[in-house]
Amino acid sequence: MTVETWFRSDAGVRWQFETGALCLDFAYLGGFPEGAFGPASGLPGATAAPGSPRWDGLLVPADLGDWLGERYPGLGQAPSDRELHDARSFRDAVARLALCAADGHTPDADDIDVVNLFAALPDVPPSLAGGRRQAGAGRLRTGQALASVARDAVTLFAGVGFVGEPGRRILRCSADDCGLVFYDDSRAGTRRWCSMPKCGNRSKVRAHRARVAAAHA
Numbered sequence: 001m002t003v004e005t006w007f008r009s010d011a012g013v014r015w016q017f018e019t020g021a022l023c024l025d026f027a028y029l030g031g032f033p034e035g036a037f038g039p040a041s042g043l044p045g046a047t048a049a050p051g052s053p054r055w056d057g058l059l060v061p062a063d064l065g066d067w068l069g070e071r072y073p074g075l076g077q078a079p080s081d082r083e084l085h086d087a088r089s090f091r092d093a094v095a096r097l098a099l100c101a102a103d104g105h106t107p108d109a110d111d112i113d114v115v116n117l118f119a120a121l122p123d124v125p126p127s128l129a130g131g132r133r134q135a136g137a138g139r140l141r142t143g144q145a146l147a148s149v150a151r152d153a154v155t156l157f158a159g160v161g162f163v164g165e166p167g168r169r170i171l172r173c174s175a176d177d178c179g180l181v182f183y184d185d186s187r188a189g190t191r192r193w194c195s196m197p198k199c200g201n202r203s204k205v206r207a208h209r210a211r212v213a214a215a216h217a
Contacts, residue, residue, distance in 0.1 A: 007028075007042050008044060009044065015197070016195070017194055021153075021185075022152045023094050023150070023156055026067070027094040027095035028057070029091055030058060031092045031096075032099070033096075036095075037178060038177035042198065043055070058088055062079075064083065064142070068146070075139070075140045075141075075142070076140055077139070077141070079142045083143070086146075090118050098181045099181060100163075103172075104163050105162065106162060115153050115157075118147055120147075121144070169184040169185070170182070173192070174192040174199070
């Protein structure tokens with residue numbers, strides 16, 4: 001399952017961000033509040049003027065259908081306006097929970113209720129390729145796909161915890177002017193950057209310049 005997303009910054013630079021979890025991928029469709037990340041995050045709208053409309057990756061039902069369809073082939077009828085409204089609420093709740101987990105804050109019970117509500121719905125059933133018959137319905141519903149994303153969120157947040165949990169693996173990018181949230185699924189648990197080519201390399205360049213300046217001094 002894909003756990004990465006692509007951003008195109010306000011400067012037109014396209015770059016890949018591995019969120020580490022499907023539900024975080026979904027939250028980055030505009031769920032994080034304004035000011036949650038720094039100007040170097042590369043998010044669409046991160047450098048927009050104050051008061052400008054917030055970028056939204058779920059602006060119309062087709063946006064939701066496209067995102068889910070890429071991850072769950074066989075999605076049937078296009079999402080409705082109501083399903084889009086519900087998906088936005090779910091997306092925003094996941095984003096707020098991710099910030100709580102990354103910053104060590106107590107989550108809002110309402111956000112947990114939203115995730116649990118979606119996770120309680122029938123999800124996309126697993127299937128083994130190679131059989132002769134198709135089990136279950138031939139076309140997936142939007143609600144099933146969202147339920148699967150919600151169950152991914154339940155698994156993620158139940159595993160990492162929130163306040164004061166040792167070894168917490170939902171982290172922020174170490175670059176002070178970025179701060180994107182991701183799940184560190186590396187074996188060693190040593191991931192520091194949202195993207196090595198973006199923030200990681202910038203940090204290395206700065207450290208190198210500081211060493212050169214100190215040597216000359």
